[in-house]
Amino acid sequence: MTWRTTYEKWDSYQGMDPTLKKQLEEMGSSKIELEDAFYKELTFGTGGMRGTLGPGTNRMNIYTVRKAVNGLVNYLKANSEDVETRGIAVAYDSRYMSKEFAIETAKVLGAFGITSYVFESLRPTPILSFAVRHLGAVAGVMITASHNPPEYNGFKVYNEDGGQITPSEAAQIIKSVQAIKDELCVPVNEQVKVEQNGLLNWIGEEVDQAYLKSLKSISRYQHGSNRFEPITIVFTPLHGTSFHPVMDGLTQLGFNHVHVVEDQANPDPEFSTVSSPNPEEHQAFKMAIEQGKRVDADILIATDPDSDRLGVAVKDGKNAYTVLSGNQLGTLMLDYLLSQSSQELLDNGRLIKTIVTTEMGRAVASHYGVGTIDTLTGFKFIGEKIKEFETTKEQFLFGYEESYGYLIGDFVRDKDAVQAAMVACEMTSFWKAKGKTLIEALHTLYERHGYYLEDMTSLTLKGKDGAEKIAKMMADIRENEVTQIGGLPVVYVEDYATSERTAMATGSKEKIELPTENVVKFLLTNNSWVCLRPSGTEPKIKCYFGVSSGSMDESNSLLQQLKEDMTQKINKSV
Template sequence: MSNWEAVYEKWNTYENLDPSLKKQLGDMQEDETALEDAFYQELTFGTGGMRGVLGPGTNRMNIYTVRRAVNGLANHLLANRVNVRDRGVAVAYDCRYMSKEFAVETAKVLGSYGIRAHVFKSLRPTPLLSFTVRHLGAAAGVMITASHNPPEYNGFKVYNEDGGQITPQEADEIIEAIRRTEDELTVPYLEVDKLEEDELVNWIGEEVDHAYLDRLKQVSKLEDDEQERKKEMGIVFTPLHGTAHDLVLEGLGQLNFTNVDVVKEQAVPDPEFSTVKSPNPEEHQAFTLAMEQGKEKQAAILLGTDPDADRLGVAVKNEAGEYEVLTGNQLGSLLLDYILTHTDEHVLKTARMVKTVVTTELGRSIADSYGAKTIDTLTGFKYIGEKIHQFDSSGETFIFGFEESYGYLISSFARDKDAVQAAVMACEMAYYWDKQGKTLLDALDVIYEKHGYYLEGMSSLTLKGKEGSEMIASIMESVRTKPFKEIGGFAVQQTEDYLAGERTIAGDGGQEPITLPRENMLKFILDEEAWVCLRPSGTEPKIKYYYGVCGSSKEDSRRKMETIKQALDEAVNQMMHK
C-alpha cells in the first residue's frame, strides 16, 4: 500500500468523518487518479496561508485541513505572542462555499486553547479583516477566502498582529507548528454553545465597519467644502457577487457621490459567481454587465471588485465612446500621480512608494518626478505590508503601494491591498479630472507624454495536478540552467535569480547580491528599458510570465511588447514539449 492509499484508508475508515465528506469519498471510490490527487500530499501552507479545491482529503480544503492549520496557528501564537488569549484572533469570511463554516471551525479550535475569536456575523472584505486586527489589537487574523479563484476553491489566509499578511519567517514558524499536528482528524475543538458560554467568541456586527469608514473619509484629498458638495458624476459599480457592496457605497456616500448605480445581477453574494466566467476584475468579461449599464446611465467610470474586495478594476470611456478597462499598472500610476500631486512638499521628503518587481517602472518615474523614493519588493502584497511596518519605526512615510494585479493601498490603516480605499479614491480622481474636462484616459496620456510610453503584459499557463506542478518546476529549472541571452531580439543586460539571490551582469559585469527574500523567480533586464520575469503562482496552479517595455509612442510600445510576448510563448512551448 502506497502512502496516499494509507492516508485515504485512515479517512475512509474514520467513524466520525463528516457525513458530507464521507459521501464524497464514496463517490470517488472508483476514481484512483482523483483519490491520489486528494491524498498524495498535505495541502500546501504557503507564505500567506493555504488555498485549494473543496472536498475530502489532505490535499483539499475541508474542516479537517482547516482545523489542522488553526491548531498550528494557535500553538505558534501561544509560543511567540503575548496576551494571546485575551487579545484573541480576528476572523472574517467571504461568500464562498463553506466560508462561514470554516470561520466557525477556526473559532472552535482556537477556543479549545482558551483563545478568544472575534468573528464577524456576516461576510466582510479582506481589507476590513486587516483593519480589524489593528483596531481590536488582536494577536492575529484569519480570512476565509479564495479571492477570485473558481467556485470550487476556498482558502485560509493568515494575518499577523500588525494587520499584514504573515511574513515568510512567520509562515515558516506556523508551518512547523502545523507539521507537529499528528492527526488532522482528531484536532481538539469546542462546540459553539460552549464558546459562547465561556465568552470565547465575540460576534462582530457593524461597529468595526463604522470605525473603518471614519478612517476611509480621511484618505480623501478633497478640501472639506469640496467633500460636502454633491457630485453627480455617473458611477456604475459591480461587487461581482462578493463582499464590497456595502462599504464601497457607504464610502462613496461619505464624499457625496450621489449618482451611483450597482449592477443588480451581481450585487447579491453568490458562491457560484453565476453571471461571470471568472469573478476577477482583471478579466475584461467581468465588466460585461457593468458596461451595458454604464452606457444606459452615461456613467463616467465603472468599478469592479473581486469577491473578497482586495482587488479593483476600473473602466472609462475612450474616444470611440466605448468603455476601456485600465490595466492594474495604468490605474496604479494614475492613483500615484493624483496622490503625489496633492501631497505636501514637506511630506514628500520622506515619502515612500512601494511596488513589486513585476510592477510598471512608470511608477518609479512618477515618484522620482515628485522627489518621492521608490522601494521594490517581491511579488505579493505581504512584502508591501512588511515595508509599511518598517516605516512605523524608520521615520519614512508610506504614500502608496501597488502591484500590477489590481492591488492598491492608499492609507496604512489597513495593511493589505484594499479595493474599498481604491474604489473611492478612483472616483475622487475621476471627478478631479472630469472638472478639467478630461477622462482618466486623457490623464494617462498626460503622464505618458511626460514620462514615456510604458506598457506591460502578463501571460500564464494553467497546469493542474501533480503532473502540472512537475511541469512548472521543469520549466523554471530549464530557464535557470540555461538562461536567455536574448528575447525577441532584445539582448539580456542582467539576469536576476531571486532563488539564488544573485544578479548576473552581461559580459564581464560579474555578479552582485539581491537584497530581497529568496523566491522561485527569474527576471531578465533587456535593452531599451524592456524586461521579462518568470514566476510560478503561489496561489494557483499556474506559471506566469510578465513583460514590460517603454517606447517612443503607444504604437512603438505595442510592437515591442508583442515581439517579446511571442518570443516568450515560443520558448515556453518548446520547454513543455522537449
C-alpha cells in the first residue's frame, strides 16, 4: 500500500476524529507533508514509539495509539498469564493529548476485558515504573515524549518488571502491532462503559505514598559518620510532572530550604519559559540560576517533563553557577553512594553504565572494589541487568548514562530524577560539611582518578530523506576504514551491529556479548574513544567522545582534536 493509498483511506473515513479531519484538510495541498505523515508507521525505538502529533500513520494520534494498544494486548495474551485480572498501569505527563491518549489506552484495554489502572492526574515516568511492580500489573504504559519539543508525544511500554521493553520484547510487540491491518477499526469502548464495568480504575495517593516510603530507603544519612549541613536548594520542574514527588521527598529527608522557580512550577505543554525543557541544555537553567543568585543557593536542580532526567548546577567559586554534565553528576553521586555504603554492600556490588558513559565511573567503582558492567545505550538494558541480579545474587548499587539518567534504588527499573534529586541534595550537604562545593569535590575526584572529559555532538536530519542520509553515514563509516581520529591511532573498532571487536593491528576479532545495535565505537590510544550512534527516538545521529589525561588542559585539547576531526568525517557523508 502506497502512502497516498493510506492517506486516501484516512481522508475518506467517515468516523474520523473531527480535529484530525480538519488537520488532514489543511495538509491536503502539501505533498511533502502528507507523504511524511503516511509513508511509514511509527515504530518502537529505545523505549516505545514517539513522534509529532497529528493525522497519519507516522504521527501520534488516537488511531496510532489504539493500534499500539491492540498490538500490545495481542502480545501479552500470547506471552503472559492472567492478563485481564493483573491489568496494565497507565500514566501520563503534561504534554498535549497525554491524558487523552491515556484514556484511549484504557478504552481499548476495556474492549478486550483487560483492567487498567490509570493515574488520576499526571505522574513522573519512574512512578509508573514503580506502580507496575507495586500493583503486580502485567505491563505499563507511559504517555510521554520526555524532553522533546511541544509538538511531540509518545507511547512507552513497560514490562512486568517495571523496566522499558527489551529489544526482543519490542520486536515481538512490533510484529503484533504490524499484524493489525487497519488502525481505524481497532475495538474501543466508551470511557463511561469501561468505568461502569470496573475495568478502568483511577489510582493515586496509595501508590504515591508507597513510592515515598521506598524513596526514603535510598538515603545514606544513616551510614555516614560526618555531620550534614543545612543547604539552600532551588528547584524547577520545567513545567513537568515532578513538583509534588520531589518536594515531598525533600521534605521527608529534612530539606526545608527549598525555593521553587514559580514560573516553571505548573504543568505547561508549551514549556513556555524555555526553548527546550531539557536539563541537558544550559538554557533550561536560566531562571533557576537567577533565583539561585538571589537566595545564595548551594544547588540548583531541574527535572525534564516526565521526570526521568535530572540536571544540576552548583556554585563555581566565582559568584556564578556551573551546570554539571551528566557524566560529572553521575560520577559524583557514584562516589558519594559508594563512600557511604557498608562493606557488605561493596563486596558484591555492581555499577551499571552504558558504553557511551564516562570511563571515570569504572575508575571510581574500582577504587571501592566494585565491579562495572557495560550495557548498550538505553536504560532498558540497565533495568534488564538488575533483573538478572535476582538470579546471580549480585548487588545493584548504581546505574547511570551520560544523558542525565540515574537510578539508585531498584524499586524502580528506569532512570529516576526524583531519586537522583534526593541524592544530589544529600551529597551537596555532605560535601558542604567538609567545606567543599560539588565543583571542588569533582576536582578532588579528578586528582585521584585522572581528568576524564566527555562530549557529544548531534546532527538532526528530519523526514524520509534524513533517515536515508543517516543510514548512508553509518554505511560509509563501516565501509571506509578509519585508522586515526584527531591524530590518535584507532586500536580497536567495535561494531555492535555485527557484535564484533576488531584489533586494527592484527585484524583479529572477538565477540561482543551485548545485543546487536546500529552503533560503531572506536577505541583509541590514551584511553580515548569515539562512538557513532543514530538516535532511537529522534531524527538524529549522535557522536560521543571521551578522553582521559593527567591534566585538564591536556584533556580539553584532546577532546577538541577528536571533535574537529570526526565532524569533518561525518560532514563528508551528508
